[in-house]
Amino acid sequence: MTNSIVDTLNWLQLKRVAHFTPSKNLFHIIQDGQIRSSKDLADRASEYFAPTDLERFDRHPDKTCVSFTYPNGYYLSRARKKPQYSRFPDWVCLLIQVRVLERSGVLFSPCNAATGRGAYAKEGPAALQACFSSSTPSGFTRGQRHHPRAATDLQAEALIPGPIPLSDLIAIVAPSADAAGNEYARLAIGGLNPDGLDWLIAPVMFDRDGLSASLRYGSPAVTEEPWSPQAVES
Numbered sequence: 139m140t141n142s143i144v145d146t147l148n149w150l151q152l153k154r155v156a157h158f159t160p161s162k163n164l165f166h167i168i169q170d171g172q173i174r175s176s177k178d179l180a181d182r183a184s185e186y187f188a189p190t191d192l193e194r195f196d197r198h199p200d201k202t203c204v205s206f207t208y209p210n211g212y213y214l215s216r217a218r219k220k221p222q223y224s225r226f227p228d229w230v231c232l233l234i235q236v237r238v239l240e241r242s243g244v245l246f247s248p249c250n251a252a253t254g255r256g257a258y259a260k261e262g263p264a265a266l267q268a269c270f271s272s273s274t275p276s277g278f279t280r281g282q283r284h285h286p287r288a289a290t291d292l293q294a295e296a297l298i299p300g301p302i303p304l305s306d307l308i309a310i311v312a313p314s315a316d317a318a319g320n321e322y323a324r325l326a327i328g329g330l331n332p333d334g335l336d337w338l339i340a341p342v343m344f345d346r347d348g349l350s351a352s353l354r355y356g357s358p359a360v361t362e363e364p365w366s367p368q369a370v371e372s
Contacts, residue, residue, distance in 0.1 A: 152206060212350075
């Protein structure tokens with residue numbers, strides 16, 4: 139057993155966390171310079187932002203939910219079916235520096251944090267380790283081919299207090315080059331500087347079943363291709 143969150147992150151070799159957001163939010167996230175919680179969005183700028191989960195059965199709307207290394211494909215599959223997103227079907231995945239897990243007050247849940255209305259979301263290194271244990275409260279077990287940096291239950295998550303600054307943003311992931319180009323263009327037209335951001339293309343991250351198979355069984359592989367407008371022009 140390790141003694142601190144930092145020790146546990148090093149032991150698990152975690153480098154990043156992931157957060158899905160509707161692409162309609164991206165311009166305002168970049169403009170604001172922060173990734174904000176559902177409560178923060180509702181309080182500050184409900185006319186601009188769309189909180190990705192209005193219900194928040196985990197009882198922590200003041201925290202931002204992230205998953206370990208890869209996004210929660212099950213969450214995206216459910217969210218896409220919600221009425222408020224019927225006119226806005228495009229999503230992006232934000233990859234974030236793992237150091238946000240070192241903040242005071244971060245909660246770790248070995249299953250979806252809404253399970254038991256947040257009963258499994260706890261602080262501390264033991265709670266983080268539980269997300270990668272051989273079995274979980276939700277009944278999942280960790281097979282031999284399970285991705286070493288993916289949680290045992292692929293819906294396990296961490297709940298981050300406070301806004302996350304763009305200095306902690308590693309990359310923006312889109313499902314296709316066309317989607318990345320559209321997001322880039324929206325930012326540029328709005329007077330922001332998309333060249334200051336790193337972009338990746340990873341179609342399987344937006345495919346619930348494909349991502350699950352990749353992380354549990356190693357096939358298909360999760361590929362992440364760098365994208366830039368210069369690559370398109372060439």
